[in-house]
Amino acid sequence: MSLLEIRDLKVNYGGIEALKGIDFAVEEGEIVTLIGANGAGKSTTLKSISGLVKASGGEIWYDGEKISGIDPQKVVAKGISLVPEGRRVFPNLTVRENLRIGAYLSKDSSAVEADFEKVYALFPRLKERHWQSAGTLSGGEQQMLAVGRGLMARPKILMMDEPSLGLAPLLVKDIFRTIKEINETGVTILLIEQNANAALKIAHRGYVMVTGNITLSGSGSDLLNDASVREAYLGTSAG
Amino acid sequence: MTFTTFIQHCLTGISLGGAYALIAIGYTMVYGILLLINFAHADIFMMAGYFMIFAMSSLPWFISIPVVIIVTIALGLAVEGAAYRPLRMAPRMSIMISAIGMSYLLQNLAIYLFSALPRAYPTIEPLKQNFKIGEVSASLVTFLTPVLTIVLVVLLMQLIKRTKIGMAMRAVSRDYDTSKLMGIKINRVIRFTFIIGSALAAIGSILYFTDRMSVTPFSGLMPGLKCFVAAVLGGIGSIPGAVIGGFFIGISETFLIAFGYSTFSDAFTFLLLIVILVIRPTGLLGETITEKV
Ligand SMILES: Nc1ncnc2c1ncn2[C@@H]1O[C@H](COP(=O)(O)OP(=O)(O)OP(=O)(O)O)[C@@H](O)[C@H]1O
Numbered sequence: 001m002s003l004l005e006i007r008d009l010k011v012n013y014g015g016i017e018a019l020k021g022i023d024f025a026v027e028e029g030e031i032v033t034l035i036g037a038n039g040a041g042k043s044t045t046l047k048s049i050s051g052l053v054k055a056s057g058g059e060i061w062y063d064g065e066k067i068s069g070i071d072p073q074k075v076v077a078k079g080i081s082l083v084p085e086g087r088r089v090f091p092n093l094t095v096r097e098n099l100r101i102g103a104y105l106s107k108d109s110s111a112v113e114a115d116f117e118k119v120y121a122l123f124p125r126l127k128e129r130h131w132q133s134a135g136t137l138s139g140g141e142q143q144m145l146a147v148g149r150g151l152m153a154r155p156k157i158l159m160m161d162e163p164s165l166g167l168a169p170l171l172v173k174d175i176f177r178t179i180k181e182i183n184e185t186g187v188t189i190l191l192i193e194q195n196a197n198a199a200l201k202i203a204h205r206g207y208v209m210v211t212g213n214i215t216l217s218g219s220g221s222d223l224l225n226d227a228s229v230r231e232a233y234l235g236t237s238a239g
Numbered sequence: 240m241t242f243t244t245f246i247q248h249c250l251t252g253i254s255l256g257g258a259y260a261l262i263a264i265g266y267t268m269v270y271g272i273l274l275l276i277n278f279a280h281a282d283i284f285m286m287a288g289y290f291m292i293f294a295m296s297s298l299p300w301f302i303s304i305p306v307v308i309i310v311t312i313a314l315g316l317a318v319e320g321a322a323y324r325p326l327r328m329a330p331r332m333s334i335m336i337s338a339i340g341m342s343y344l345l346q347n348l349a350i351y352l353f354s355a356l357p358r359a360y361p362t363i364e365p366l367k368q369n370f371k372i373g374e375v376s377a378s379l380v381t382f383l384t385p386v387l388t389i390v391l392v393v394l395l396m397q398l399i400k401r402t403k404i405g406m407a408m409r410a411v412s413r414d415y416d417t418s419k420l421m422g423i424k425i426n427r428v429i430r431f432t433f434i435i436g437s438a439l440a441a442i443g444s445i446l447y448f449t450d451r452m453s454v455t456p457f458s459g460l461m462p463g464l465k466c467f468v469a470a471v472l473g474g475i476g477s478i479p480g481a482v483i484g485g486f487f488i489g490i491s492e493t494f495l496i497a498f499g500y501s502t503f504s505d506a507f508t509f510l511l512l513i514v515i516l517v518i519r520p521t522g523l524l525g526e527t528i529t530e531k532v
């Protein structure tokens with residue numbers, strides 16, 4: 001059984017069908033990426049797994065349990081965290097508070113302390129700036145903070161919605177390296193990326209979404225070499 | 240005006256301002272988290288006046304005060320649960336209209352239950368004790384109000400700054416969805432905000448009515464509007480702003496009356512509202528935040 005399984009998932013936004021019945025699975029320990037053009041329904045997929053958006057059909061199974069329809073608070077309690085699109089750090093909270101709020105449901109303060117140290121080790125910049133209010137961080141620092149905040153919940157699955165968006169090329173490399181590092185600590189990763197090339201390189205498997213459907217799936221390297229993927233998302237033609 | 244009367248008016252103004260500040264905090268906190276002007280807040284304050292009348296008719300003051308605070312909190316939570324929670328996802332205008340409806344409902348309920356005739360507010364003996372410092376004399380409540388206000392505000396600010404629920408309040412005030420992703424129960428945080436706002440309204444009501452003679456179903460109207468203006472003046476959403484606004488309005492009102500402009504003193508408040516909205520809509524300490532949709 002897969003750690004996360006999406007079965008025939010449908011989402012409507014007032015008549016507009018954003019997801020038209022998609023199926024995919026994420027195995028424990030994997031990095032899985034969803035790629036696709038703007039408006040394909042990638043963010044909607046992650047939001048419905050998180051419980052922020054209610055599905056109009058289909059099921060979401062996690063760890064042998066049906067989780068579709070439950071509240072976002074319960075989804076995160078079960079071990080699925082979302083690093084949302086556009087960072088969404090709390091600008092009026094300090095860096096440290098943003099991390100602390102990531103562990104909102106934790107009752108074990110020594111575990112939270114240990115996790116602070118882990119996140120600071122991953123992103124030393126955050127440690128230097130832990131008293132600064134998050135709204136005054138640079139875009140890249142905010143992205144680090146959003147990822148760190150997601151980790152503070154000690155998720156089994158960390159879902160990331162375009163973590164490299166708007167970052168300088170050097171930082172993009174850093175972010176992808178960090179994602180691999182996080183995965184190596186045992187966290188399963190479901191990643192959305194516009195930067196399909198980099199995402200497919202680190203992903204074990206990937207799915208291609210086109211206007212609410214999954215049209216293609218395969219291992220990261222298969223998709224990287226697929227002619228249609230290269231043409232549509234990597235900006236290079238196969239020939 | 241002699242120096243003594245000047246000091247006397249200052250004391251009265253500061254005291255009135257303290258009560259206004261406590262009520263204004265309720266407006267500003269609810270606005271901060273729901274982007275809602277809780278019009279019913281003024282009527283919750285008025286109801287707290289009646290609760291005190293009934294509590295004191297059979298209980299000593301030191302039991303009546305906590306009882307009134309608790310009953311007022313219950314009323315605040317009932318208003319939230321009945322009029323605002325079902326509309327959480329509705330457009331803001333609907334919630335605003337619901338708030339206005341709730342305000343009239345409470346007023347009319349008070350008329351129905353207690354009649355529109357003024358009811359005498361009970362005397363809390365220790366608060367009425369007179370103190371004399373030099374030439375200036377005032378009752379204990381006049382000295383106590385500003386001190387209590389400052390103490391409560393400092394405690395509240397610490398709660399918001401240092402506790403987990405305070406952190407959650409700040410987070411929810413900015414971003415519902417992301418707060419949910421953190422595991423925060425939005426409704427619980429909103430209820431907590433109403434608990435604090437209503438408790439402060441109850442305390443404010445005791446301090447305010449102790450200096451007055453009676454309560455009517457309309458007793459909430461003017462103080463409510465003034466406290467709302469105080470919150471806007473300070474920058475709606477900002478607690479220190481609401482406190483400064485409350486004191487400012489309390490003191491200016493008292494001096495306007497002292498100089499013989501009592502007919503003008505209410506109009507002044509609204510003139511102030513218009514001036515702020517035109518010149519500096521974010522108020523003294525308010526910040527511009529992008530509208531939540
Ligand atoms: N709240 C909403 N209300 C109405 N339509 C929405 C809403 N959110 C998304 N949509 C629509 O659903 C479709 C899928 O949106 P989604 O955000 O999932 O796309 P995406 O694949 O993440 O795109 P991008 O790469 O641009 O982030 C789009 O057509 C979008 O306009």
Ligand SMILES: [Mg+2]
Nearest residue numbers: 042043044085
């Ligand atoms: Mg998206």
